[in-house]
Ligand code: SF4
């Protein structure tokens with residue numbers, strides 16, 4: 001890849017494929033973000049990744065990508081499609097970027113679309129973490145759903161919450177309860193601001209109950225993930241535990257930044273090139289019936305050819321040569 | 323003559339007594355059929371059959387009963403109440419034969435002898451054998467002789483060879499054997515760890531280790547397996563070669579939440595990384611994989 005006009009832009013790519021959103025960033029060696037993209041996965045992670053790659057190409061022209069890191073629940077898929085030099089879990093990736101940004105960080109609160117995490121850091125290394133993937137009551141999807149039900153956009157949620165003088169007390173143990181409790185409060189005549197603020201409190205309380213029980217949330221605390229966009233939640237957390245929550249500028253893409261930071265010393269990247277955005281890629285799946293495990297095997301196809309397979313517990317499909 | 327077949331579900335106490343039970347029953351002249359390893363399908367069947375509030379391992383047990391019931395003449399589901407004088411089995415295990423009867427119609431006959439050391443220590447085995455003999459119309463003395471002869475055989479699982487290494491990261495695994503060694507329920511932790519370059523370690527604590535752990539923990543644990551889990555945890559926290567500990571438990575298990583609490587409060591869990599993985603039928607494999615990977619990273623102190 002040589003560029004006609006002088007020095008080509010060099011960088012490291014971080015890919016975070018989550019179930020709700022797909023994030024791609026390009027950073028330089030020092031970790032500054034040169035370019036980023038944040039889009040909905042919409043159940044089609046390949047499409048999301050390909051469209052991110054084509055806008056990267058459109059925005060920057062030729063780029064010399066020296067390393068690729070993949071994270072998120074779809075990290076394996078991202079690896080198979082783009083060719084990653086490191087495939088890292090989200091917890092480590094989030095910790096890496098937060099520590100890079102603020103070396104003395106001690107607590108990371110991360111709330112994304114579908115899950116939430118708490119990571120404790122001491123002296124620059126992770127010492128404890130917890131993660132909630134089962135309960136939706138503390139995540140972005142829940143907030144979004146409730147905002148829609150109240151007839152306000154997710155972006156407005158925060159300003160509504162901040163205008164409340166006395167937040168309504170909403171039961172936040174689970175999505176179903178919270179929803180019926182909110183309806184009840186509405187019917188009792190609480191105003192929208194108080195209900196929204198109450199919702200933010202419920203989410204914060206729910207997070208603290210589920211993830212932080214018995215843990216020492218000491219400052220500095222970094223708050224990242226898509227939900228950090230909402231100043232109502234930040235305020236609710238600060239009210240609840242009486243400590244400042246710092247929101248980094250790149251809060252929604254911190255996982256991707258972490259993945260990119262981890263590949264800065266790559267020698268020969270496995271990256272397949274931005275042209276993967278032009279391939280006709282699609283996934284298919286089947287159930288293997290060769291043994292009682294009946295594994296769901298996932299395949300990525302390029303036109304008619306299978307380029308990757310996984311999901312089998314025994315590895316017989318993953319290792320098959322085409 | 324066609325063999326008479328006795329089915330043993332591959333779940334719960336199977337992971338402790340399988341070998342003893344198998345040789346015992348075979349010696350009595352029967353063919354033993356065990357259900358296959360747990361799969362998604364077996365668990366699904368078990369969930370379908372369950373009524374009320376059952377924990378994951380018991381639901382799984384029901385799935386194994388389902389997979390066996392039409393191909394055997396008897397089901398061997400002994401009622402283990404206590405195997406030592408100062409502790410009981412979990413209430414869900416005590417009531418297992420009743421749960422199975424309540425959840426199924428058209429079952430083969432269940433062989434459900436009671437094993438209860440707390441009731442009459444010296445006659446436990448005699449009584450157990452007498453009940454087996456009655457159901458199968460055999461001579462009680464012969465049954466007793468065979469049971470005693472075979473009772474030494476434990477469950478030999480392939481993982482038991484997992485022991486300490488000098489080089490790698492050693493991760494101590496604690497949990498009930500029917501979760502840890504059931505590759506489906508236990509999310510194949512042994513393999514996952516090995517693939518991540520860590521070495522999984524499992525121990526079956528000795529009498530002495532259990533007694534020692536119980537002196538550290540002021541509250542005596544009344545559940546047999548809970549005692550073992552606590553004692554392994556104690557041994558791992560003391561052992562400098564163990565770099566981190568993972569406790570795998572069932573999300574809706576009463577005894578596990580009790581032992582989990584004890585471990586957190588009474589043992590020095592701050593001296594090394596410790597993580598509880600609680601599994602239920604909704605636990606996603608990716609979620610578990612992510613936690614285990616992050617745990618290994620944490621021990622290895624991955625930094626930029
Ligand atoms: S992929 Fe392997 S483990 Fe899975 S069902 Fe097929 S043979 Fe069994």
Ligand code: SF4
Pocket residue numbers: 377378379380412413414415498572574575576577578
């Ligand atoms: S100890 Fe827990 S997991 Fe085991 S049978 Fe009892 S409730 Fe179920």
